[in-house]
Amino acid sequence: MMAHPAENVSALKQTPLHALHLAMAARMALFAGYDMPIHYPLGVLKEHLHTRSAAGLFDVSHMGQIALRPRSGRMADAARALERVVPADVLSLAPGRQRYAFFTNSRGGIIDDLMIGHCGEHFALVVNANRKEVDEWHLRDALLDTCTIDVLEDRALLALQGPAAEAVLARLSPSSASMRFMDIRPISMAGVNCVISRSGYTGEDGFEISTPARDAEKVARALLADQAVTLVGLGARDSLRTEAGLCLYGCDIDESTTPVEAALDWAIPKVRRWGGARGGNFPGADVVLEQLERGAPRCRVGLQPRGRAPVRAGVLLYADASASQSVGAVTSGTFGPSAAGPVAMGYVPRALSRPTTLLFADVRGNRLPVEVTELPFVPHRYKR
Amino acid sequence: MLKFTQDHEWVRIEGDAASVGITQYAQEQLGDLVFVELPVVGKRFEKGAPAAVVESVKAASEVYAPIGGEVVQVNPAIVADPALVNSDPMGAGWFYKMKLADPAEVDALMDEAAYKELLG
Numbered sequence: 001m002m003a004h005p006a007e008n009v010s011a012l013k014q015t016p017l018h019a020l021h022l023a024m025a026a027r028m029a030l031f032a033g034y035d036m037p038i039h040y041p042l043g044v045l046k047e048h049l050h051t052r053s054a055a056g057l058f059d060v061s062h063m064g065q066i067a068l069r070p071r072s073g074r075m076a077d078a079a080r081a082l083e084r085v086v087p088a089d090v091l092s093l094a095p096g097r098q099r100y101a102f103f104t105n106s107r108g109g110i111i112d113d114l115m116i117g118h119c120g121e122h123f124a125l126v127v128n129a130n131r132k133e134v135d136e137w138h139l140r141d142a143l144l145d146t147c148t149i150d151v152l153e154d155r156a157l158l159a160l161q162g163p164a165a166e167a168v169l170a171r172l173s174p175s176s177a178s179m180r181f182m183d184i185r186p187i188s189m190a191g192v193n194c195v196i197s198r199s200g201y202t203g204e205d206g207f208e209i210s211t212p213a214r215d216a217e218k219v220a221r222a223l224l225a226d227q228a229v230t231l232v233g234l235g236a237r238d239s240l241r242t243e244a245g246l247c248l249y250g251c252d253i254d255e256s257t258t259p260v261e262a263a264l265d266w267a268i269p270k271v272r273r274w275g276g277a278r279g280g281n282f283p284g285a286d287v288v289l290e291q292l293e294r295g296a297p298r299c300r301v302g303l304q305p306r307g308r309a310p311v312r313a314g315v316l317l318y319a320d321a322s323a324s325q326s327v328g329a330v331t332s333g334t335f336g337p338s339a340a341g342p343v344a345m346g347y348v349p350r351a352l353s354r355p356t357t358l359l360f361a362d363v364r365g366n367r368l369p370v371e372v373t374e375l376p377f378v379p380h381r382y383k384r
Numbered sequence: 385m386l387k388f389t390q391d392h393e394w395v396r397i398e399g400d401a402a403s404v405g406i407t408q409y410a411q412e413q414l415g416d417l418v419f420v421e422l423p424v425v426g427k428r429f430e431k432g433a434p435a436a437v438v439e440s441v442k443a444a445s446e447v448y449a450p451i452g453g454e455v456v457q458v459n460p461a462i463v464a465d466p467a468l469v470n471s472d473p474m475g476a477g478w479f480y481k482m483k484l485a486d487p488a489e490v491d492a493l494m495d496e497a498a499y500k501e502l503l504g
Binding site: 038039043044045046048235236238239308309310312334335337342364 | 415416418419421437439440441442444
């Protein structure tokens with residue numbers, strides 16, 4: 001094993017909560033260039049279960065926060081500009097609402113997936129940590145004529161997730177309780193001006209809280225003072241989102257997967273499809289909209305292993321126990337603590353994508369039976 | 385006689401037989417286990433060969449044969465309840481028993497004092 005050169009270690013980026021993680025005895029590791037908490041002394045399994053039964057607090061400050069402001073001052077101009085790079089309906093997004101979207105490339109592949117929040121006089125974008133630079137340049141290329149683009153380096157992002165999240169947050173900021181899923185609002189909390197959205201990445205009800213970097217620890221400690229809340233690391237974040245059937249950029253989606261293949265077609269509304277008032281006019285529209293009409297050659301599906309062995313990312317899938325040619329691969333897989341068994345997802349040919357289709361996963365040379373299944377593995381509990 | 389490996393396995397030697405498991409340190413590093421795969425009885429291993437697999441939520445890890453020999457018994461209790469390895473790694477959480485191919489190999493293993501020194 002090679003040791004990391006010292007200069008690389010010191011070049012690791014840190015979030016504004018880095019000192020808190022160390023104080024809480026987190027196991028740290030490199031993720032997307034950041035020194036991030038993988039788990040705390042409680043451990044991945046119990047952190048996962050605590051999030052589903054009470055509330056987990058996640059530091060997701062490594063994610064990119066970008067503010068888009070229309071040069072004209074008219075939000076419709078920024079919305080139309082954004083629609084040049086995402087096949088979402090941005091124009092109808094109301095102030096105080098947020099929407100899931102993705103940047104597509106000219107082949108219909110996904111450059112990144114993101115949240116777009118309408119904050120009144122600007123759009124707040126949240127993008128993946130390891131795609132920040134790519135996204136920023138992509139936005140500059142396409143939108144600089146109509147928008148100013150500010151990457152907010154001086155902000156932290158916390159996620160409070162789980163059935164107790166609403167009550168915990170309401171004790172600190174009573175007005176937050178009236179928010180619905182995908183609302184976004186400026187809210188003061190512990191004396192700090194935050195921007196809070198009711199959303200997350202666990203399948204649970206919950207909130208994402210954007211704070212100025214210098215106040216992040218104050219906000220985190222105010223939330224942790226509630227006994228329902230425990231810190232949760234990236235380990236459980238991954239098992240929670242996998243059970244919820246949510247894609248991780250770089251694993252389940254990337255520049256070679258289209259939104260239709262990734263089963264994200266629900267995020268492309270009628271108005272952006274063929275025949276819609278603003279149909280097409282995004283990169284790769286011909287490929288993506290054609291696949292929407294005729295079906296994609298392969299699709300992302302849920303995979304339920306029949307045994308107890310976890311079937312992890314990279315495992316190849318076969319149509320039968322002795323086939324020599326694989327038909328697909330697992331892109332995310334783990335043991336789901338709430339599902340109480342292994343859970344996975346991956347890509348298979350459309351002909352093999354129907355639920356209950358039996359496939360075989362090659363795990364350490366053994367062909368293990370897995371069944372194509374509907375996602376998610378654990379029902380979403382959003383407050384719509 | 386209790387011996388240890390650098391890969392954090394323990395070996396309890398009784399004559400030409402040995403029981404094998406992972407140490408307290410190993411279970412702490414792995415975290416809560418959710419899956420254990422044991423070798424079949426009759427399987428022969430060279431020292432250092434992958435003999436078992438343990439998985440946490442996060443990752444799969446191989447457990448290497450600390451010594452060469454033939455598997456004569458496995459512990460089905462840890463397959464049914466992998467958490468036993470976390471709660472009692474040196475006792476009820478044992479993995480398998482083997483008949484030693486070459487009892488002299490034992491000499492290359494660490495005693496408890498040397499293992500504790502390795503952990504620092």
